[in-house]
Amino acid sequence: MRNNFLLIGIGFILLAFVYWPIKPVQRTTELPIPELLTQTIPTTDPSIYTSQLNHCLSDYMDRSVGQGIKACADVKGLYQALRAKQIVTILPNTGYILDSFTHSYGFLTPHASEVLKEIGRAFADSLANSPQKDCKLVITSMTRTQQTVSKLMRHNKTAVRKSPHLNGNTFDFSFSRFHTQHALSQIEKSHLQTIIAQILVHFKKDLKIWVTFEAREECLHIVARKGV
Numbered sequence: 001m002r003n004n005f006l007l008i009g010i011g012f013i014l015l016a017f018v019y020w021p022i023k024p025v026q027r028t029t030e031l032p033i034p035e036l037l038t039q040t041i042p043t044t045d046p047s048i049y050t051s052q053l054n055h056c057l058s059d060y061m062d063r064s065v066g067q068g069i070k071a072c073a074d075v076k077g078l079y080q081a082l083r084a085k086q087i088v089t090i091l092p093n094t095g096y097i098l099d100s101f102t103h104s105y106g107f108l109t110p111h112a113s114e115v116l117k118e119i120g121r122a123f124a125d126s127l128a129n130s131p132q133k134d135c136k137l138v139i140t141s142m143t144r145t146q147q148t149v150s151k152l153m154r155h156n157k158t159a160v161r162k163s164p165h166l167n168g169n170t171f172d173f174s175f176s177r178f179h180t181q182h183a184l185s186q187i188e189k190s191h192l193q194t195i196i197a198q199i200l201v202h203f204k205k206d207l208k209i210w211v212t213f214e215a216r217e218e219c220l221h222i223v224a225r226k227g228v
Helices: 002-019 056-067 077-082 110-127 144-152 187-206
Strands: 096-098 135-140 169-175 207-212 219-224
Touching: 002 077, 056 110, 056 207, 056 219, 096 110, 110 135, 110 169, 110 187, 144 169
Parallel strands: 096 135
Antiparallel strands: 135 169, 169 219, 207 219
16 A cells, blocks of 8 residues: 555656646747947048149159150060169059059059059058058059050040150059959048048158049059159
Protein backbone atom coordinates (compact mmCIF):
# COMPACT_ATOMS: atom_id res chain seq x y z
CA MET A 1 0.00 0.00 0.00
CA ARG A 2 2.84 2.36 0.90
CA ASN A 3 4.44 1.72 -2.50
CA ASN A 4 1.16 2.56 -4.23
CA PHE A 5 0.99 5.95 -2.45
CA LEU A 6 4.61 6.58 -3.45
CA LEU A 7 3.90 5.85 -7.11
CA ILE A 8 0.80 8.05 -7.07
CA GLY A 9 2.86 10.91 -5.55
CA ILE A 10 5.55 10.61 -8.23
CA GLY A 11 2.82 10.65 -10.89
CA PHE A 12 1.37 13.90 -9.56
CA ILE A 13 4.84 15.51 -9.54
CA LEU A 14 5.47 14.50 -13.18
CA LEU A 15 2.07 15.85 -14.24
CA ALA A 16 2.83 19.11 -12.49
CA PHE A 17 6.02 19.51 -14.52
CA VAL A 18 4.23 18.75 -17.78
CA TYR A 19 1.40 21.24 -17.24
CA TRP A 20 3.31 23.93 -15.34
CA PRO A 21 2.77 27.27 -17.20
CA ILE A 22 5.91 28.40 -19.03
CA LYS A 23 6.43 32.01 -20.12
CA PRO A 24 6.84 31.98 -23.89
CA VAL A 25 10.24 32.99 -25.21
CA GLN A 26 9.97 36.14 -27.30
CA ARG A 27 11.74 35.81 -30.59
CA THR A 28 12.66 38.55 -32.97
CA THR A 29 13.89 38.56 -36.51
CA GLU A 30 15.46 42.01 -36.13
CA LEU A 31 19.21 42.04 -35.90
CA PRO A 32 20.93 44.54 -33.64
CA ILE A 33 22.12 47.59 -35.57
CA PRO A 34 25.71 48.47 -34.74
CA GLU A 35 26.48 52.06 -33.92
CA LEU A 36 27.94 53.72 -37.01
CA LEU A 37 30.93 55.98 -36.71
CA THR A 38 30.31 58.71 -39.27
CA GLN A 39 32.11 61.89 -40.05
CA THR A 40 30.14 64.81 -41.40
CA ILE A 41 31.19 66.28 -44.72
CA PRO A 42 30.77 70.05 -44.53
CA THR A 43 28.53 71.77 -47.04
CA THR A 44 30.74 74.02 -49.14
CA ASP A 45 30.50 76.39 -52.09
CA PRO A 46 33.49 75.98 -54.44
CA SER A 47 32.56 79.10 -56.42
CA ILE A 48 33.96 81.19 -53.56
CA TYR A 49 37.39 80.02 -54.72
CA THR A 50 36.92 79.20 -58.41
CA SER A 51 35.94 82.83 -59.01
CA GLN A 52 39.51 83.71 -58.03
CA LEU A 53 41.02 81.30 -60.57
CA ASN A 54 40.69 83.77 -63.40
CA HIS A 55 43.96 84.19 -65.27
CA CYS A 56 43.55 84.95 -68.96
CA LEU A 57 45.87 83.64 -71.65
CA SER A 58 47.12 87.17 -72.28
CA ASP A 59 48.15 87.45 -68.62
CA TYR A 60 50.92 84.89 -68.92
CA MET A 61 51.36 83.43 -72.40
CA ASP A 62 54.61 85.22 -73.32
CA ARG A 63 56.20 84.47 -69.95
CA SER A 64 55.05 80.82 -69.88
CA VAL A 65 56.54 80.24 -73.33
CA GLY A 66 59.90 81.48 -72.11
CA GLN A 67 59.73 79.27 -69.02
CA GLY A 68 58.91 76.08 -70.93
CA ILE A 69 60.23 74.09 -73.87
CA LYS A 70 60.00 75.00 -77.51
CA ALA A 71 56.80 73.73 -79.12
CA CYS A 72 57.31 70.33 -80.78
CA ALA A 73 55.80 69.50 -84.14
CA ASP A 74 55.06 65.89 -83.19
CA VAL A 75 55.77 63.22 -80.60
CA LYS A 76 59.26 62.62 -82.04
CA GLY A 77 60.16 66.12 -80.94
CA LEU A 78 58.89 65.37 -77.43
CA TYR A 79 61.11 62.32 -77.18
CA GLN A 80 64.07 64.43 -78.27
CA ALA A 81 63.25 66.88 -75.47
CA LEU A 82 62.98 63.92 -73.08
CA ARG A 83 66.42 62.64 -74.03
CA ALA A 84 67.78 66.15 -73.56
CA LYS A 85 66.19 66.17 -70.06
CA GLN A 86 64.11 69.23 -70.91
CA ILE A 87 61.02 67.27 -69.87
CA VAL A 88 60.39 64.26 -67.62
CA THR A 89 57.86 61.44 -67.67
CA ILE A 90 54.89 61.89 -65.35
CA LEU A 91 53.40 58.92 -63.51
CA PRO A 92 50.53 58.68 -60.97
CA ASN A 93 51.66 60.00 -57.61
CA THR A 94 50.35 61.18 -54.24
CA GLY A 95 47.00 62.90 -54.70
CA TYR A 96 46.51 62.35 -58.44
CA ILE A 97 46.22 59.87 -61.29
CA LEU A 98 46.50 60.26 -65.05
CA ASP A 99 43.46 60.00 -67.29
CA SER A 100 43.54 58.35 -70.71
CA PHE A 101 45.05 61.12 -72.83
CA THR A 102 43.83 61.51 -76.42
CA HIS A 103 45.49 64.78 -77.46
CA SER A 104 48.44 65.10 -75.09
CA TYR A 105 51.35 63.19 -73.60
CA GLY A 106 52.49 62.50 -70.03
CA PHE A 107 55.50 64.80 -70.00
CA LEU A 108 56.27 68.02 -68.11
CA THR A 109 59.28 70.20 -67.49
CA PRO A 110 61.12 69.27 -64.27
CA HIS A 111 59.85 72.45 -62.62
CA ALA A 112 56.22 71.79 -63.62
CA SER A 113 56.57 68.21 -62.39
CA GLU A 114 57.58 69.46 -58.93
CA VAL A 115 54.68 71.94 -58.84
CA LEU A 116 52.27 69.13 -59.76
CA LYS A 117 53.65 66.90 -56.99
CA GLU A 118 53.30 69.74 -54.49
CA ILE A 119 49.65 70.27 -55.45
CA GLY A 120 49.00 66.53 -55.20
CA ARG A 121 50.52 66.32 -51.72
CA ALA A 122 48.54 69.35 -50.56
CA PHE A 123 45.30 67.75 -51.80
CA ALA A 124 46.09 64.41 -50.14
CA ASP A 125 47.09 66.08 -46.86
CA SER A 126 43.82 68.04 -46.81
CA LEU A 127 41.86 64.77 -46.94
CA ALA A 128 44.11 62.64 -44.73
CA ASN A 129 41.74 62.57 -41.74
CA SER A 130 38.46 62.56 -43.64
CA PRO A 131 36.20 59.85 -45.11
CA GLN A 132 37.42 61.00 -48.56
CA LYS A 133 41.06 60.22 -47.93
CA ASP A 134 41.15 57.75 -50.83
CA CYS A 135 40.07 60.40 -53.37
CA LYS A 136 42.55 61.63 -55.98
CA LEU A 137 42.63 64.30 -58.64
CA VAL A 138 42.35 63.25 -62.29
CA ILE A 139 44.81 64.84 -64.73
CA THR A 140 43.06 65.11 -68.09
CA SER A 141 45.73 66.82 -70.18
CA MET A 142 49.44 67.61 -70.23
CA THR A 143 51.92 68.38 -72.99
CA ARG A 144 50.69 68.66 -76.57
CA THR A 145 52.37 68.88 -79.94
CA GLN A 146 51.45 71.16 -82.82
CA GLN A 147 49.98 68.09 -84.46
CA THR A 148 47.67 67.22 -81.56
CA VAL A 149 46.65 70.86 -81.09
CA SER A 150 45.53 70.99 -84.72
CA LYS A 151 43.46 67.83 -84.24
CA LEU A 152 41.93 69.16 -81.03
CA MET A 153 40.89 72.45 -82.64
CA ARG A 154 38.67 70.59 -85.09
CA HIS A 155 36.14 69.66 -82.42
CA ASN A 156 36.99 71.79 -79.37
CA LYS A 157 36.01 75.45 -79.69
CA THR A 158 38.04 76.44 -76.63
CA ALA A 159 41.30 75.05 -78.05
CA VAL A 160 43.77 77.62 -79.37
CA ARG A 161 46.70 77.19 -81.73
CA LYS A 162 49.07 79.08 -79.44
CA SER A 163 48.41 76.75 -76.55
CA PRO A 164 50.41 76.82 -73.30
CA HIS A 165 50.21 73.02 -73.40
CA LEU A 166 52.85 73.15 -76.15
CA ASN A 167 55.52 74.31 -73.72
CA GLY A 168 55.56 71.38 -71.30
CA ASN A 169 54.64 73.35 -68.20
CA THR A 170 50.84 73.03 -68.33
CA PHE A 171 48.39 70.44 -67.00
CA ASP A 172 44.64 70.22 -66.43
CA PHE A 173 42.64 68.66 -63.61
CA SER A 174 39.06 67.52 -64.06
CA PHE A 175 36.67 69.54 -61.91
CA SER A 176 33.76 67.13 -62.33
CA ARG A 177 35.53 63.80 -61.75
CA PHE A 178 37.66 62.46 -58.92
CA HIS A 179 39.27 59.05 -58.63
CA THR A 180 37.68 57.17 -55.73
CA GLN A 181 36.49 53.71 -54.74
CA HIS A 182 32.92 54.77 -54.01
CA ALA A 183 30.24 56.89 -55.65
CA LEU A 184 30.36 60.49 -54.48
CA SER A 185 27.35 62.38 -53.25
CA GLN A 186 26.92 65.95 -54.43
CA ILE A 187 27.97 67.23 -51.00
CA GLU A 188 31.16 65.15 -51.17
CA LYS A 189 31.94 66.31 -54.69
CA SER A 190 31.40 69.97 -53.75
CA HIS A 191 33.71 69.49 -50.79
CA LEU A 192 36.47 68.05 -53.01
CA GLN A 193 35.99 70.85 -55.53
CA THR A 194 36.30 73.41 -52.77
CA ILE A 195 39.47 71.79 -51.41
CA ILE A 196 41.34 71.78 -54.73
CA ALA A 197 40.11 75.26 -55.69
CA GLN A 198 41.24 76.61 -52.32
CA ILE A 199 44.67 74.99 -52.75
CA LEU A 200 45.08 76.52 -56.20
CA VAL A 201 44.14 79.96 -54.90
CA HIS A 202 47.02 79.69 -52.40
CA PHE A 203 49.43 78.55 -55.14
CA LYS A 204 48.29 81.45 -57.31
CA LYS A 205 48.89 83.97 -54.52
CA ASP A 206 52.33 82.46 -53.90
CA LEU A 207 53.18 83.04 -57.61
CA LYS A 208 53.68 79.31 -58.19
CA ILE A 209 51.07 78.95 -60.92
CA TRP A 210 48.86 80.72 -63.42
CA VAL A 211 45.44 79.10 -63.20
CA THR A 212 42.05 79.32 -64.86
CA PHE A 213 38.79 77.62 -63.95
CA GLU A 214 37.23 76.61 -67.25
CA ALA A 215 33.59 76.16 -66.27
CA ARG A 216 32.43 75.09 -69.71
CA GLU A 217 35.00 72.30 -69.90
CA GLU A 218 34.69 71.55 -66.15
CA CYS A 219 38.43 71.71 -65.81
CA LEU A 220 41.18 73.47 -63.86
CA HIS A 221 43.86 74.74 -66.24
CA ILE A 222 47.24 75.18 -64.53
CA VAL A 223 50.55 76.57 -65.80
CA ALA A 224 53.60 76.15 -63.58
CA ARG A 225 55.17 79.53 -62.87
CA LYS A 226 58.70 80.57 -61.96
CA GLY A 227 58.20 83.70 -59.86
CA VAL A 228 57.04 86.94 -61.48
